[in-house]
Amino acid sequence: MLSPVPVPETSTGDVRSGHAAGLRLALFTDTWTPQVNGVSRTLERLRAAVEARGGAVHVFTVDDPEATPAQGVTRARSVPFWAYPQLQLAWPSGRGVQRELAAFAPTLVHVATEFGVGLAGRRAARALGVPLVTSYHTSFTAYAQYYRLGLLARPGWQYLRWFHSGGLRTFCPTQAIVKEVEAQGFRSCRVWSRGVDVQRFSPVHRSPELRSSMGASDETLVIGYVGRLAAEKGLDTALAAMQLVNEVRPGQAAFMLVGDGPYESQVHARTPSPRWLPGKLSGDKLSAAYASADVFVFPSTTDTFGNVLLEAMASGLPVAAADVGPTRELVGESRGVLVAPDNPEALAAALIAYIDDREKLTMQAREARGFAESCTWDRVWDALIGEYLALHRTSAGGAIAV
Helix, strand or coil: CCCCCCCCCCCCCCCCCCCCCCCEEEEECCCCCCCCCHHHHHHHHHHHHHHHCCCEEEEEEECCCCCCCCCCEEEECEEEECCEEEEEEECCCHHHHHHHHHHHCCCEEEECCCCHHHHHHHHHHHHHCCCEEEECCECHHHHHHHHCCHHHHHHHHHHHHHHHCCCCCEEECCHHHHHHHHHCCCCCEEECCCCCCCCCCCHHHCCHHHHHHCCCCCCCEEEEEECCCCHHHCHHHHHHHHHHHHHHCCCCEEEEEECCCCCHHHHHHHCCCCEEEEECCCHHHHHHHHHCCCEEEECCCCECCCHHHHHHHHCCCCEEEECCHHHHHHHCCCCEEEECCCCHHHHHHHHHHHHHCHHHHHHHHHHHHHHHHCCCHHHHHHHHHHHHHHHHHHHHCCCCCC
């Protein structure tokens, strides 16, 4: 599936040397390598980008059975979350966190998650008087319905509103999410978008041998999915749509689902043939998997930003996705097709249309690649670090811009 990134990805131009000089960023997150998800990967890139620009970063996060000690990373003892064992929960000592944070002497604290580690970071930053920002990555209130946590959905917004109100900024991945959280009473929100490495994810990695191994010819439409195999990703909708495509156009499509997670057994039981279910991939294998598909499906209605959407589009794939705000901002009409959420019939019809209209497929693939090429990580990091530095300056001057 998705892999940790140890170095900054700078797809255009040179890193702005010294742009973050003097910045000492304390990053608090309940997800970090070796956990593999969109949030952990983005935060790893953030750390690398700050350090590449002359700043210093210290990460406070959860422990993990597969983690190895690393300089600049403090881990709190954790246990698997019972409803989602791939995630770890921790309740670090408040005094210990505050003591270690003071020793690092940060100029800014960024709290990226709202659970135990994030809560400890929020408390420590406020206790020490360090400027604090937060980011909103995951729609926990939407996720609650998928994991029999419905009783938590109602008070969820109240808690999240309180949590994020403690910071000078709340960074959101799309304008649609800014509007959503502002409607719930959040203040001082800004967009912190995402980028993509257009060398790592590119049509040049297309592999005829890989397509052949999954039973696909040049005429076969390979329908791909990359991401966590989990209920909240809309996989019931995707799997039902794939079955419909196979029934209506037998032998004209192949199905590729890359990833792992709690929905693996359902994926293996319900994905029609011909198919390829390789589990988690990384590096060159992941690049080849993306580029060897023809269209990407993204049925999720819960993602605040689909990192895989940019990776798919950079690989030259149009996207068939649920028509929800965050996805709509990325896909639009020229780079894919948006369908009614949770509607297998609508998704299947969109995929069948690509089988029947290869000219449309080719045109949208070109548009998708062009859009991805404009989404550089350098632009993302320079904007975010500029905001960091401005907040530190105004905080030091005694006036905070909100």
